Amino acid sequence: MLTKIREKTQGTFAWVILILICVPFGLWGLQNYTEGGQERAVxxxxxxEFVQxxxxxxxxxxxxQYADMQVPEQILKTQAVEKLIRDELLLQHVVEENLTISDETVREFIASLQYFQRDGKFDKKQYESxxxxxxxxxxxxVNRIRKALLMEQYQKAVTxxxxxxxxxxxxxxxxxxxxRNIEYVTVKLESVTTxxxxxxxxxxxxxxxxxxxxxxxxxxxYVELSLTSLMKDVIPTEEQIQVYYEDNIAIYSVRERRKISHILFAKTKDTTEEQALVNAQAAKLRLAQEPFATLATELSDDTVTAKTGGDLGLFEIGVMEPDFEKAAAALTLGEVSEPVKSAxxxxxxxxxxxxxxxxxxxxxxxxxxxxxVQRVMAETTFYELGEILTEVSxxxxxxxxxxxxELDLEIKQADFFTxxxxxxxxxxxxxxxxxxxxTVLQGNNSEPVELxxxxxxxxxxxxxxxxxxKPLAEVRDIIIATIKTQQARQQTEQQAESIKQQLxxxxxxxxxxxELALSVEKISALKRDSKDLSVQLNQAVFKAAKPIAGQPTVIVVGSPEGGQSVVSIIAVTDGVKTAEDAEKAELAFANIARALxxxxxAAVVDGMRVSTRVSIRE
Structure with missing residues (x-):
């Protein structure tokens, strides 16, 4: 079970991003990052410090993530806390190491998130909302996403x-x-008549x-106070509608849409900042005769956008560096900026x-x-009535x-539930x-429940x-059938164990x-993917130890139906890589590398943990 849990949560980045952007933005620990709360750290x-x-x-x-799995709650809680700790260890490490990631990478990632898209495109209004x-x-x-991407970058650098x-x-x-060469007999489950x-x-x-x-x-x-119901009784005046429209005009406005492209002349170990500026100035002169997209494809050191002529998509404030944004916002359609410096x-x-x-x-x-307007006006009534509901109940x-x-609310009924x-x-x-x-089981009204x-x-x-x-008489037949089944299984297991010891x-x-009137089944060169045996039996055969000094390995394997198979593993032949295994070899190479x-x-994070104070309080 723990293996399944680990398999389903591989990757710090995947889990951090899930938490960061999960609708409706369930950002765990947000208050602690922004407020420094006064609750006791656990x-x-x-x-x-993380509070409860x-x-x-x-x-x-x-x-x-495990809604479809029957995982004990305590295991999930332990794993969740452990994940929280390991993610924080990694985050602190990448921050301490002053690792960086480009503004372009952050911008592209944010623009790709479906939560901020409408009709397949990034929607600024949706983003801001x-x-x-x-x-x-x-x-x-942006800062949070940058940290998450840095964590992913570091993890990939290791894995x-x-x-x-x-x-x-x-x-x-x-x-x-x-x-493997095997022979086996199967002891079937026989009904008990006694x-x-x-x-x-x-x-x-x-x-x-x-x-x-x-x-x-x-x-x-129960009685229910509903904002939707209250809205139906609100009839706003034309003046109220006009005032709300004017006060919230930004909601009904579309901001300027500005799509930009760029050519990056990067500062690298082989190119100084001065040389990058010279290169940018030379390219600016060429733009008088050549298309911007053509030169971007040829010259830009931003290899991602160079493939699309330098296209950066819609211009968004707060994503790029201030000087870059200032220059982009000042341009007219088709105008090319002077060289703009960035990190x-x-x-x-x-x-x-x-x-x-x-x-x-x-x-x-x-x-x-x-x-x-109806919602705004109804909200005031909703909260006022909510206070009355709490007090009167x-x-x-x-x-x-x-x-x-008191509140003119209908008393409704809910059928039995567990x-x-x-x-x-x-x-x-x-x-x-x-x-x-x-409180409720004692016959009192409940506290108000917010839905x-x-x-x-x-x-x-x-x-x-x-x-x-239930009374014994009501379940007597079930008990008799259960006892008989248990006795039958016990007899079958005892007979199978006896056969094993004789072998x-x-x-x-x-x-x-x-002697026992059983049939013997023999299989030579049995493979792991053989269809000659049930999956359960086949797996048990290949998990068993190899025969030693000519002595067969004997195992007993039960079936879901209650039968028992006694298997004698006579010989094991090691496999070899064949020409047909070429594709499998590539997959094996990738899987083994991934596992390593x-x-x-995991060892790297364990090392971080050794050198960092980690405390968990009950």
Whole structure:
């Protein structure tokens, strides 16, 4: 199970980016990075402290990846904390080493994120809206992405440099193409006809009583305060609509669209800053006679954009360096800038597309504005009524009728649900948790439950059906069938073990099979991918040890149906790499290198951990 967990979370970058950009931007630890909260730290990595909410959010994100797997909660919690620590160790290391990544790389990555795209293209409005919803500036987000990309860069520098020799590949195929000669007999599961005694039935019932319990469930009644419902009662005036439109004109405006291209003359160990400037000036002269895209393809040291004529896409403030942005913003359509200095060298910049800013008339967006005004006006009422709902439901905690009368809310019903599943409002985990709380089970109104930011409800217990053990008479037939099956399996296992011991003592498979009226199956040169055996049996054969000194290896393998196969492994022949294995060799080379790289990376992070203070508090 732990292996599966590790396989599904390979790569620090993948996990960090998932957390950074997961809608609706569940940025774990955001408050700690920006506020320096006063809560007690539960995880400390170097000088970085994580409080309980950081760990909870990290766990929530981690848990989503295993929604389809039955992984114990404690294992997930342990793995989530460990991942949090290792990611922070790596982040601190790349920061301390002053590693850098280009503005172009950061910009291209952000523009490629589907969360910020509309119709397959980067949408500035969507970008600003999602960042604004989290109270985060573009500069803050760019900085976070830059750090995540640096972490990925460092990880790849370790994992992608592992070396695999030809001898490693030969050893791989020696095992992969191995064949085995076996003979085996199968002891089938035979039904037990003897009825278990009353004492056996009663003993099983007493020992396994928890297996025959009903599932605890309850039903509730509740009142719900809904922002959507309140909006229907709001009829804004024309003046209110006009004022809202004017106050929020930016929402209904399209900013200037400016698409740019550049040619980079990089400062490198072979090219000084002065030489890069000279090269840029020379290219500027050539642009009087030659197309910008042609020269970008020929001269630009930005190998990514050079392939597309230097195209950088839509110009976005806050992504590039200030001097670069200032020069790009001042250009007219088709104009080429003077050489612009950046940390990477000098750039020539041009505007290839320019669409002026535009504002939609109120008549065009009136329906949208009206709905926005309705929501704003209804929100005030929603919060006021929410306070009343909280107060009245607490003061009259023994019923919902007072709340219903006070706020004119309908008392609704929810059918039976359990702690883990339900329908309607019970499909919400928050509702199920509070419904099964001690307060509600004692007959009191619940605390208000928030469902999103537009629904608030209070519930109380209607009917409770505790878990209880079913009567013996009701489950008697099930117990009898279970006991018989257990006895049959036990007899089959005992017979298989007896056969194994006889084979180890020197008896022949044929002799035992003849004595017990069993059939012998023999397979020569059995391969790992053979279809002659079940997958389970085939895997067990190749996991077994090789025969030693001419003595066969004997194993017993059970089947899901209850049968037992006793297998004698007579001989093992090492495999060789064949001409047909050329494609497999390439895949094996890549997989082995990847495994070695991941092992090296884990060792590197372990080294960071040794030299860094790491503390976990319960």
């Amino acid at each position: 995880v400390i990595v170097g000088d970085k 909410r950081d760990v909870n959010q990290a766990y929530a994100q981690f848990k989503q 999602m960042l604004g919803a989290q109270g985060m500036s573009s500069a803050q987000f 992608e440099t592992s070396f695999v020799s030809e001898q490693d590949i030969e050893r791989f195929f020696k095992i992969q193409n191995q064949t 009825e278990p005694s009353a004492e056996e039935i009663n003993a099983y019932y007493q020992q396994q009583g928890s297996a025959f319990q009903t599932t605890e469930q309850l039903s509730v009644e 990477f060298g000098y750039h020539l910049i041009t505007v290839t597309e320019l669409v002026p800013a535009e504002t939609s008339d109120l008549a065009e967006v009136k329906s949208e504005v009206t709905q926005a 607490f003061e009259s905690s023994d019923n919902l009728q007072v709340v219903s009368d 702690r883990n599943t339900g329908t309607g409002i019970a499909s919400e985990e928050a509702v199920r948790n509070i419904a099964f709380s001690e 999103g930011d537009d629904r608030l409800l209070v519930l109380r217990l209607k009917e409770h059906q505790p878990a209880e053990t 180890l003592a020197g008896a022949s498979v044929e002799g035992i099979a003849q 790289g991941q092992s090296d990376y």
